[in-house]
Amino acid sequence: MQSRGRITVIGVGNEFRRDDGVGWAVLARLRERAEDRPLPPDVGLATCDGEPGRLIGLWEGARLAVVVDAAHAHPGTPGRVHRIELDAGLLAQPATTSSHGLGLGEAVELARVLGLLPERLVVYAVEGAESELGTGLSPAVAGAVEPLVKAVEDEIARHRGTAAGRPA
Numbered sequence: 001m002q003s004r005g006r007i008t009v010i011g012v013g014n015e016f017r018r019d020d021g022v023g024w025a026v027l028a029r030l031r032e033r034a035e036d037r038p039l040p041p042d043v044g045l046a047t048c049d050g051e052p053g054r055l056i057g058l059w060e061g062a063r064l065a066v067v068v069d070a071a072h073a074h075p076g077t078p079g080r081v082h083r084i085e086l087d088a089g090l091l092a093q094p095a096t097t098s099s100h101g102l103g104l105g106e107a108v109e110l111a112r113v114l115g116l117l118p119e120r121l122v123v124y125a126v127e128g129a130e131s132e133l134g135t136g137l138s139p140a141v142a143g144a145v146e147p148l149v150k151a152v153e154d155e156i157a158r159h160r161g162t163a164a165g166r167p168a
Contacts, residue, residue: 007043007159008062008118009152012050012069012104019078019128019141022148023047023068026124029149043156052107059111062118064159066152069104070141071125078129079140081148086121122155124148 009030011023024047031045039045046058050069059065071082086108104123111117126148129138137145 006062007040007064007066007156008059009043009045009066009156010055010058010068011045011047012055012067013047014049016133016135018130018132018134018136019126019138020070020131021135022070022126022128022137022141022145025137025142025145026068026148026152029145030152033149033153039156040160050104050107052110055104055107056111056114056116059118059121060116064120064122064156065118066122066124066155067104068124068126068148068152070128070131072131073127076127076129078127078138079144080127081144081151082123082125082127083151084123084125086117086123120159124151 009027011025011027013020013023015021015024027045027047030039034045048054048058055067059067073080104125108117108121126141126144128141130141136142
């Protein structure tokens with residue numbers, strides 16, 4: 001089991017399925033920015049293919065887990081971002097679904113049953129346009145990457161401020 005007190009940011013997806021790679025793109029940009037402005041030492045960055053067991057292993061014991069993933073919505077607006085926060089052990093059911101066979105909702109439910117949820121879980125689900133084989137994000141989804149990076153950095157800062165007893 002991981003130690004309580006850490007923050008983990010997880011980019012979910014497959015960088016070889018176009019917009020499904022948005023989580024990986026956000027993590028790559030966070031790593032680039034961290035070269036100039038290092039993240040706090042308790043913040044870990046990881047990528048994952050979305051398999052529930054791996055996701056649970058990455059967020060197990062975390063104070064805060066932020067997950068960035070591609071989503072399908074019907075009807076969809078490529079590049080639109082949904083922020084979903086775990087509340088009292090239940091994940092609100094968005095009008096989107098994961099782009100993976102087993103979705104994030106299944107990983108959350110399994111972790112809840114096993115008692116392995118992070119203290120707080122925030123999901124950024126990005127509506128995609130293209131999921132066929134290939135690299136590179138569609139223009140609409142690529143345009144969401146920088147705002148997502150900023151949103152994740154703000155999420156970390158808010159949580160660290162709250163954890164230290166300062167107002168969020």
